[in-house]
Amino acid sequence: MPPERSRRPPPLALVESPPSAGQDLGRSQFGSGAEATAKESDWSNLMARAQAGDSGAYRRLLEQVAPYVRSLAVRMSRDPSDVEEAVQDVLLTIHAIRDTYDPRRPFGPWLVAIAHRRIVDWLRRRGRTRSRETAMEPRHETFPARPTNIDEASSDRRALRAAVESLPPAQRQAIKLLKLQQMSLKEAAAVSGTSIASLKVATHRALKGLRRILAGRSEDA
Amino acid sequence: MIATPDLINALAASATPVRRLRPPLTRAAFWLLVAALVVGLLAVSQGIRNDLLERLRDPIFAIAIAATLLTGILATISAFMVSLPDRSRFWPLLPAPAVVLWFSTIGYQCLTDWVHLGPGGIALGETARCFATLALTSLPLSLVLGMMLRHAAPLRPGATALMGSLAVAAITATALSLFHEIDATIMILVWNLGAAALFVALGGLIGPRLLRWAAR
Numbered sequence: 344m345p346p347e348r349s350r351r352p353p354p355l356a357l358v359e360s361p362p363s364a365g366q367d368l369g370r371s372q373f374g375s376g377a378e379a380t381a382k383e384s385d386w387s388n389l390m391a392r393a394q395a396g397d398s399g400a401y402r403r404l405l406e407q408v409a410p411y412v413r414s415l416a417v418r419m420s421r422d423p424s425d426v427e428e429a430v431q432d433v434l435l436t437i438h439a440i441r442d443t444y445d446p447r448r449p450f451g452p453w454l455v456a457i458a459h460r461r462i463v464d465w466l467r468r469r470g471r472t473r474s475r476e477t478a479m480e481p482r483h484e485t486f487p488a489r490p491t492n493i494d495e496a497s498s499d500r501r502a503l504r505a506a507v508e509s510l511p512p513a514q515r516q517a518i519k520l521l522k523l524q525q526m527s528l529k530e531a532a533a534v535s536g537t538s539i540a541s542l543k544v545a546t547h548r549a550l551k552g553l554r555r556i557l558a559g560r561s562e563d564a
Numbered sequence: 565m566i567a568t569p570d571l572i573n574a575l576a577a578s579a580t581p582v583r584r585l586r587p588p589l590t591r592a593a594f595w596l597l598v599a600a601l602v603v604g605l606l607a608v609s610q611g612i613r614n615d616l617l618e619r620l621r622d623p624i625f626a627i628a629i630a631a632t633l634l635t636g637i638l639a640t641i642s643a644f645m646v647s648l649p650d651r652s653r654f655w656p657l658l659p660a661p662a663v664v665l666w667f668s669t670i671g672y673q674c675l676t677d678w679v680h681l682g683p684g685g686i687a688l689g690e691t692a693r694c695f696a697t698l699a700l701t702s703l704p705l706s707l708v709l710g711m712m713l714r715h716a717a718p719l720r721p722g723a724t725a726l727m728g729s730l731a732v733a734a735i736t737a738t739a740l741s742l743f744h745e746i747d748a749t750i751m752i753l754v755w756n757l758g759a760a761a762l763f764v765a766l767g768g769l770i771g772p773r774l775l776r777w778a779a780r
Contacts, residue, residue, distance in 0.1 A: 396581030405572040424565070431571050438575045440715045442582040443648055456649040460719050 383451050391446040405434060412458045419462055420469075429465045433458045506556040507549075514549035517542050588644035588651070591712060595731075596640055598708055602701060603739045610697065610743050628669035629741050635662040636734030643709070643727035647716035656723050659730060666734070697743055701736040 386404060393401035412433045416426045436457055444453050507518055520531040521542065532539045566574075585591065619625045638659035645655040709728045716724040 393579055394582050394584060396579060398576045398579040401579040402572060402576035405575060406569075409568055409572065427568060428565055431565070431568055434568070434571060434575060436718045438578075439718065440649070443585050443715050445584065445587070448650060453650040457719065460649070464718075 383449060386454070387446055387450040390441065390444050390450060394441060394444070394446075405437075408437070408454065409434065411454075412462075415455075415458050416462050420466055425466070425469060429462045432465050433461045436461050502557065503553070506553050509556065510549050510552055513537075513541075514545045514552060517545035518549045518553070521546055585648075585715075588648060589641065592640045592644045595644075595705075595709060595712060596637060599636070599640075599705055599735045602704055603735065603742070606697060606700060606739060607742065613743055616742065624669060625741075628666065629738060631662050631665035631669060632734050632738045632741065635659050635666050636731050636738060638662055639727050639731035639734060643713060643724055643731055646720055646727060647713045647724045649719050653720065653723065656727050659727070659734075663730070666737075697740055698736055701739045702732050705732045705735060 386407065389400045389404035389407075393404055409430060412430050413426060416429045416433075420426055420429065437454070440457070444450070507515060507523075510518065516535055517531070520526045520534060521528070526534065528539045528542060531542055535542065537545075586594075613619075620629075642655040642658040645651045645658075646653065706728075709732060713724050713728055
């Protein structure tokens with residue numbers, strides 16, 4: 344015969360059982376000794392009256408039980424909204440199966456068993472949901488306007504490249520070396536075999552030309 | 565998510581009187597009575613097998629039928645116990661010894677059947693009638709037990725469903741060994757434990773939603 348808790352458990356059965364829940368749960372709210380016993384038998388009375396349809400007693404019971412359940416939930420989760428949802432889940436469960444409470448038995452084990460079971464279930468479910476979710480990172484962010492999300496194929500970059508290609512060869516080379524490849528004037532002069540002064544002139548003209556080409560394009564558009 | 569004080573107000577406002585559940589042993593006895601009634605009605609309609617008295621003299625058969633019945637009774641008690649939040653979660657161990665005895669006799673029967681009947685020896689007609697008995701016994705019993713244990717859904721759905729299905733399976737097996745000559749235990753177990761798995765899955769899927777709906 345499997346071990347069942349004795350019919351008349353000691354006053355602090357609340358913190359002793361059930362075996363999985365009671366070891367580390369339930370001490371803080373109950374103090375010890377006579378106070379805990381009084382509170383528990385009080386809750387037992389309230390629940391008995393709630394079963395008979397006394398909504399005032401039921402409200403008092405739930406208001407007193409909620410902080411206790413919260414203290415159990417806080418030990419298992421740090422997220423305040425998780426804790427509150429778990430508490431509500433426990434309260435709903437108590438409501439749904441309040442007919443299973445037998446006032447001849449202590450209230451504590453009944454409450455702790457329900458709370459423990461529902462909180463553990465709730466956190467497990469929460470963990471499963473979270474494992475399927477992916478946090479948004481800055482690179483996932485986007486803007487609602489369409490042009491911001493269009494890639495290179497149809498963007499300004501393509502127009503700029505075309506404009507650069509349409510420049511005279513000396514100006515094109517100057518732009519490519521100095522602006523696109525970001526060389527210094529000295530390096531560019533060495534690569535292209537022209538003087539620094541003529542590079543400067545070519546760049547100046549190229550920028551002017553590009554401005555003219557791109558301005559014309561945007562006026563067209 | 566609504567605020568917890570609002571939830572408490574809503575729950576208190578819907579605090580209609582509830583009838584307390586009777587003690588688990590009383591409820592188990594009630595269900596076993598229903599089971600006896602169903603099996604009795606089947607006995608009237610289908611008739612007890614002709615060689616029952618003769619077979620009962622065979623100790624293996626007698627032990628098997630006793631172990632099956634004992635499994636049914638103990639599993640019923642443990643289902644009603646484990647369905648309550650403040651009872652030990654070790655109650656499902658209660659029927660274990662009877663189950664071991666029952667399963668060990670299945671093994672023996674399978675062996676002897678193999679030797680005596682040979683592989684093709686079971687007639688389809690008998691199997692079909694067996695299946696009819698199986699369904700007629702286990703369906704109503706499962707429905708009644710499911711209704712009686714529905715409050716366990718948010719607490720220990722797995723253990724309760726397993727014990728309940730074991731109880732139904734054992735009672736069905738007892739009925740079958742009274743009515744039919746072939747050993748259909750494996751079929752019964754597949755049928756009933758398959759149903760248990762289904763109940764557990766369904767409980768996991770719709771249990772919480774059902775609970776929220778019920779609490780509204």
